[in-house]
Amino acid sequence: MAGESKKWVLLVTAQTPTNIAVIKYWGKRDESLILPINDSISVTLDPAHLCTTTTVSVSPSFDQDRMWLNGKEISLSGGRFQRCLKEIRARASDVEDEKKGIKITKKDWENLHLHISSYNNFPTAAGLASSAAGFACLVFSLAKLMNVKEDLGQLSAIARQGSGSACRSLYGGFVKWIMGKNDDGSDSIAVQLADEKHWDELVIVIAVVSSRQKETSSTSGMRETVETSMLIKHRAKEVVPKRIVEMEEAIKNRDFPSFAHLACADSNQFHAVCMDTSPPIFYMNDTSHRIIGCVEKWNRSEESPQVAYTFDAGPNAVMIARSRKVAALLLQRLLFHFPPNADTDLNSYVIGDKSILQDVGVKDMKDVEALPPPPEIKDNIPAQKYKGDVSYFICTRPGKGPVVLSDESQALLCPKTGMPK
Amino acid sequence: MAGESKKWVLLVTAQTPTNIAVIKYWGKRDESLILPINDSISVTLDPAHLCTTTTVSVSPSFDQDRMWLNGKEISLSGGRFQRCLKEIRARASDVEDEKKGIKITKKDWENLHLHISSYNNFPTAAGLASSAAGFACLVFSLAKLMNVKEDLGQLSAIARQGSGSACRSLYGGFVKWIMGKNDDGSDSIAVQLADEKHWDELVIVIAVVSSRQKETSSTSGMRETVETSMLIKHRAKEVVPKRIVEMEEAIKNRDFPSFAHLACADSNQFHAVCMDTSPPIFYMNDTSHRIIGCVEKWNRSEESPQVAYTFDAGPNAVMIARSRKVAALLLQRLLFHFPPNADTDLNSYVIGDKSILQDVGVKDMKDVEALPPPPEIKDNIPAQKYKGDVSYFICTRPGKGPVVLSDESQALLCPKTGMPK
Known part of the structure; x- marks a missing residue:
């Protein structure tokens, strides 16, 4: 050497x-x-x-x-x-x-x-x-x-x-x-x-949901599901293979209704097999359920799905909007139902691609408070608000794969000592 | 005539x-x-x-x-x-x-x-x-x-x-x-x-859970599950027939561990197929999940299951304790985690067979507040309390079938006019 x-x-x-x-x-x-x-x-x-x-x-x-x-x-x-x-x-x-x-x-x-x-x-x-x-x-x-x-x-x-x-x-x-x-x-x-670049209209909004519960790790959770669920084998052998073919087709054709239907159904089925585990595993909480309710109600009120949702092994919602315009309408709904706690700065409540906030026309907390209820909420049901149930929102989009950062100033270790900077 | x-x-x-x-x-x-x-x-x-x-x-x-x-x-x-x-x-x-x-x-x-x-x-x-x-x-x-x-x-x-x-x-x-x-x-x-009379040691405690959500009726809920769930057919054809045989056997032999395991697993699977419905149906809420967590943790800490739980199309928990002694210990745990709101009378918070309360040694709200955390809760995790999340508890047991009330004073209609009394 x-x-x-x-x-x-x-x-x-x-x-x-x-x-x-x-x-x-x-x-x-x-x-x-x-x-x-x-x-x-x-x-x-x-x-x-x-x-x-x-x-x-x-x-x-x-x-x-x-x-x-x-x-x-x-x-x-x-x-x-x-x-x-x-x-x-x-x-x-x-x-x-x-x-x-x-x-x-x-x-x-x-x-x-x-x-x-x-x-x-x-x-x-x-x-x-x-x-x-x-x-x-x-x-x-x-x-x-x-x-x-x-x-x-x-x-x-x-x-x-x-x-x-x-x-x-x-x-x-x-x-x-x-x-x-x-x-x-x-x-x-x-x-x-x-x-x-294939489907670059999509916009992603993530709701990071506050949780008091300690969650089951996905490693032990999936082990317990495989060992005890009576439904997981049927899912893996009979349901998923068909959905994979359909999802590939939906992505190829940029077919948002099929994409949304499959993504939502598969997220829900994953959480269903978690619940079918013994003892049952609950990753979603009431806030997760309310976000689903809000998206489902809106999707139903439109001619075709506007937003897909999916949840991993935790309560956070990942929502995929069919376009930038839809993402702004989604964020408007989310801010209406899930406003931040009183002392929160809007700037730290919506992070990532903040330009979506500008599309909504929301500049500060006063604008959030003035948001009207979404039109799909019926007049006879008072619109419910869940202040503080979401920690913050991240606006993002589909992105690129790994890259090497050649600029040595971006290194996390000192080029001379090899120790953290 | x-x-x-x-x-x-x-x-x-x-x-x-x-x-x-x-x-x-x-x-x-x-x-x-x-x-x-x-x-x-x-x-x-x-x-x-x-x-x-x-x-x-x-x-x-x-x-x-x-x-x-x-x-x-x-x-x-x-x-x-x-x-x-x-x-x-x-x-x-x-x-x-x-x-x-x-x-x-x-x-x-x-x-x-x-x-x-x-x-x-x-x-x-x-x-x-x-x-x-x-x-x-x-x-x-x-x-x-x-x-x-x-x-x-x-x-x-x-x-x-x-x-x-x-x-x-x-x-x-x-x-x-x-x-x-x-x-x-x-x-x-x-x-x-x-x-x-076959199995008269069993005691049943029902937690009526407060809920802000309007629930899907079971009639429309089960219709939507049959129409959209990819798991319901497998449940009905492959899973339930075996469980029916096992449950009959467990009841015949008064085999509480098998009874509890089957009842809990089947309740969870029912809620799993509800979640696998499109749009998903959520009957249990965070309080339901916490009750399950409390029972599962206790059951695990004992040598064999002490309590079975089951939930119908709503957030209420029906818990079946293997004996009167276990029911008292269960009620103690439930009152510890889910105390009533400040102004609630204990007498209206635990209804039905109130003698279980006496077994717990709880006479008033002061006694509820003084309840110690259950021993299965680890010292390093502070025990959580969810005040007001349960509306009330009903203590009961397996009971008899329909009877005719021959005493006319118990009739709800006037024997002379046939109109409500």
């Missing part, structure tokens, strides 16, 4: 999006390889609003693998981290950086240690698939650092072993995770169905 | 229990005959705490059929009332009351009108199966008045046409509604599995 005497540090920084499934993954057929019992389809969310940034670095001066998440050191001893590191190291190639005078051979990687720093531009605990973006970014950035020659599909099979849904974060736009048939999981990979 | 000149009034008063399904009925194969897509099993609740009392009367002075519910006149024009009246009238026999000098022939019933007055000893709108007890009582009392010779099974097939679950209220104890195969519904009847 050339340059060994010098205390050089080589680093790569990458950014990877999170994703939201519209045909859900729930249930593994292999716990350690993370192989699912059905295909799933997701929409990649714009990394401008929801992403993980990870810097990975290597140096002969490092004496062990270390990782920091949002500035705090965390353990890498977990099986999922170890598996990803091992799989990527096994595929490392020669790396040469002539400018820095560094040469690392394939063999050297076995003895070199890594420093990894990862940062989410959204609250980690909010239940917004941070592990999907996180493991995708870890695998993607390590693959770049180690000059791994495998394509994105093969990388997705590695990211999958960190967190199942991470495999879908290796592409932008619309992504399918093929469950695969092989025992070793080699064919359980993600493929892109269409990129983010 | 003898005695026609005299303005005589003949009346019968009966009392009929409500029931709670432990293997659920959800979905019809025939909407007008009310034929279900699967068998169901219920426990009859003690009429001392939850029942309908109905007085039916006949007189040549009545010029039309009329009905009063809880003192207020209601229309009898609905198809379900009409069908029950027609079916019972078709089976009427000769009636003779020598003391009153009344003789009615089979033929006379076609031209005689009825007055009916019905009263629930519990709030009608609380979602406590008032229509089951109501239609059962209507059919039972009319059958007595008209000297109908059919057995209870045949009467259950008539009550079924008023409200499906009404057929199960014609017996005490444990009752099975056999779905039947015939197109005319003649074999879709209820049968008694065991009477209320």
Whole structure:
């Protein structure tokens, strides 16, 4: 290894999006390889609003693998981290950086240690698939650092072993995770169905819902569902395969009514099998139910669906509006029913693409209070308001896949010491 | 018709229990005959705490059929009332009351009108199966008045046409509604599995849960589930038949662990298929979920289940405790987590069999406030309280079937005028 005497540090920084499934993954057929019992389809969310940034670095001066998440050191001893590191190291190639005078051979990687720093531009605990973006970014950035020659599909099979849904974060736009048939999981990979430009009218509004309950982790939740639900097998074998075909068709044709119908029905069925688990798992709460009620009522009052909704393993609602205009009308309804607590700044209550707020014509809290009830609410039923039940809204859209950030100023580790900045 | 000149009034008063399904009925194969897509099993609740009392009367002075519910006149024009009246009238026999000098022939019933007055000893709108007890009582009392010779099974097939679950209220104890195969519904009847003395240790605690939402009626709810759920057919054809066999066995052997496991799993699956409906139906709310969480945590902390829970088409929890001792411990936990609002009298917060309260050692609100957290709650998690989320509790037990009240002072109609007292 050339340059060994010098205390050089080589680093790569990458950014990877999170994703939201519209045909859900729930249930593994292999716990350690993370192989699912059905295909799933997701929409990649714009990394401008929801992403993980990870810097990975290597140096002969490092004496062990270390990782920091949002500035705090965390353990890498977990099986999922170890598996990803091992799989990527096994595929490392020669790396040469002539400018820095560094040469690392394939063999050297076995003895070199890594420093990894990862940062989410959204609250980690909010239940917004941070592990999907996180493991995708870890695998993607390590693959770049180690000059791994495998394509994105093969990388997705590695990211999958960190967190199942991470495999879908290796592409932008619309992504399918093929469950695969092989025992070793080699064919359980993600493929892109269409990129983010294919259907760029869509706007996504996420309601981060306040919750007092501790939620069941998705890992143990799906294990319990597979072990105890009498409905999950029927879902995986009979229902999902048809929906996958129909969803691919809906995405291809930008057929919003079919897309919305399938996404909503599949989200509800995922929560149904959670409830059919023993003991039952409840991820949605009254606020989630009220958001669904609001969207369903509006969709029914229109000629065709305007908004699709989907919920992962938590109470947050992810709503997909068919157009920017519809998204503004949606946000208007949401702000009417779910205004923030009295002392909340509107600027921190609606984050992400704030231009949607301008379309609504809402500039401050006074404007929120003056919003009229949606026309689909009947006059004889007083419109109900649930102040404080939503923590905040994120406005975003379908977005691109992972990218390398070549500007070293964006690195999360110091290029000289390899320690967090 | 003898005695026609005299303005005589003949009346019968009966009392009929409500029931709670432990293997659920959800979905019809025939909407007008009310034929279900699967068998169901219920426990009859003690009429001392939850029942309908109905007085039916006949007189040549009545010029039309009329009905009063809880003192207020209601229309009898609905198809379900009409069908029950027609079916019972078709089976009427000769009636003779020598003391009153009344003789009615089979033929006379076609031209005689009825007055009916019905009263629930519990709030009608609380979602406590008032229509089951109501239609059962209507059919039972009319059958007595008209000297109908059919057995209870045949009467259950008539009550079924008023409200499906009404057929199960014609017996005490444990009752099975056999779905039947015939197109005319003649074999879709209820049968008694065991009477209320068979398993008399059981104690039932009902939490009437406060709700701000308007609920989907079970009639339209089950229609929408049958039309749109991809899971309901699998439930009806593959899951329920096995559970019916297992539940009959559990009841026969007084096997509480199996009984509890089946009842809870089937309640949760019923709510799962409601959620799998498009648009989804949510009957349980956050309070329902918290009650389930509390019972599940306690059951897990014990060696075997202490309490079963089941929820009908609403947020109210029906909990079945394996013994009186367990019921006291359950009520203690419920009062700890769900204390009443400040100005509530304990006497109106726990109704029905109040002796359970004495077992708990709780005499007033001060005692409720002093209740210690249940031992299964870990010290590191502060015990949560949800004041005001439960409206009240009803303590009861499995109970007997319909009875005739021969004491005329208990009649709801005046024996002279046939008008409400």
